[in-house]
Amino acid sequence: MGDHQGIAGHFLMDFYCWRVATPSDHRVATITDPTKIVTEDSIPIIDVSDWNDPKVTESICEAARKWGFFQIVNHGLTLEDLDKIKDAGHRFFGLPKEERAKYWKGKSPANTVSLSTSFSPHAEAVLEWKDFLSFSYVSGDPEAAALWPPVCKFQVLEYMEKAKIVIKRLLEALLKGLNVKEIDQAREYVLMGSPVINFNYYPRCPSPELAAGVGPHSDISTITVLLQDDNGGLYVRATEGDCWIHVPPVNGALVVNVGDTLQILSNDRYKSVEHRAVANRNKNRISVPIFVDPGPDAVIGPLPEVLEDGEKPIYREIVFSDYSKYFFSKGYEGKKTMDYARI
Ligand SMILES: O=C(O)CCC(=O)C(=O)O
């Protein structure tokens, strides 16, 4: 066990020894059951080199309706941009333990950055072998990032600036599919008022069959734009049956998924979909999701454009920070969080 194992790795090793001695324990991951992995299905890969092509818009909307998950290529971020942000994540998790610990949740010098571990054996049904560093991004305010870790601060800011362009294009396309012609400032606040970027770090795991990377959940975001490395390990719930589809790493691609907020705004036209990541025996995996979240006080409910023809709203109006608090107050329960907003 090197220091590079992260916080979860250190705590978990003790717990793991205890776990092995209690085989009847219910906390056993099931993802490795090969009969539950569908190999003939795969989520779409969309070439977005021409964002103005109506076929691109249609492919994005169709993928969001059918799968809630897709990958995009030729989006404008270069391989170098993607490598730089992954390297920045590895640099942070390669820091000595004491350096990383400065950003520990509750002790961090700024409320816009915090380090957490998913290790919470009492709350989780399946142990999660993951640490994550979370940044709240405040556009145009260098003060907000002043105390971020110097080993990755610049790269996170640069990546967010570039990714914002892709995020806006994606939202424009998705909202076009909901009859929304223009995204004004108020709408922009509802759709992407407080983005959060994570470095998810999954240290090598001695017994991946006994742990999860991240358990089944849907994201609460409007959309999530995720960069994964070439280790793989992300699975999406298939549209039918109790099966999972692997999201293969594609060089240069970004994975996009619909979050609960967009499902609510679209009155179920677009679906947020459960996904999970597995722990890995041989390599340290990193993923970099941007959770495109609404502003904390934004009011979320089915958009007037989707109810235009007299359709009944499936969801009530909720304040995003209330939804977020509810989500984080409990362990993952698949898509159950959405009941909070359902009428
Ligand atoms: O690491 C991954 O591939 C997925 C991470 C994820 O689902 C999340 O952070 O919400």
Ligand SMILES: [Fe+2]
């Ligand atoms: Fe997620």
